[in-house]
Amino acid sequence: MTTTRIQKEILDKAISLHGHLGPFLVLGLRMGLRAVNTIGRPSSCEVFTLMRKPYVCAVDGLRAIIGNNIILREGEGLSARFSNGKDRIIISVKRSIVEKYAKTPWEKCEENALLIMESRDEDLFES
Numbered sequence: 001m002t003t004t005r006i007q008k009e010i011l012d013k014a015i016s017l018h019g020h021l022g023p024f025l026v027l028g029l030r031m032g033l034r035a036v037n038t039i040g041r042p043s044s045c046e047v048f049t050l051m052r053k054p055y056v057c058a059v060d061g062l063r064a065i066i067g068n069n070i071i072l073r074e075g076e077g078l079s080a081r082f083s084n085g086k087d088r089i090i091i092s093v094k095r096s097i098v099e100k101y102a103k104t105p106w107e108k109c110e111e112n113a114l115l116i117m118e119s120r121d122e123d124l125f126e127s
């Protein structure tokens with residue numbers, strides 16, 4: 001069982017970068033942390049998702065973890081390919097999670113963000 005704890009300062013940084021707390025921001029954080037924990041700090045990242053909110057909110061979450069070397073590409077669902085020049089990893093958020101949280105009404109954004117924060121990696125990501 002792996003739950004990557006999000007430190008408060010990282011969360012605060014992501015919120016100030018992005019402007020609000022929501023589930024896709026936290027999904028971006030979780031994806032970035034999983035990448036760092038697997039291959040170390042990535043030097044590049046390509047994100048594949050729909051080019052609209054809330055999906056693109058994940059980019060700011062990723063940015064809070066790995067910096068600005070992020071390329072956003074049109075895709076389905078939410079996934080990202082990370083590389084550190086040597087190793088690569090693809091992290092895909094489960095489609096059921098993407099679909100469920102994309103429907104989050106504005107007033108439930110923070111509540112759902114907390115649910116993502118507390119979820120286990122295996123519940124969020126395809127293995």
Ligand SMILES: [Zn+2]
Pocket residue numbers: 018020022025053054057
């Ligand atoms: Zn957002």
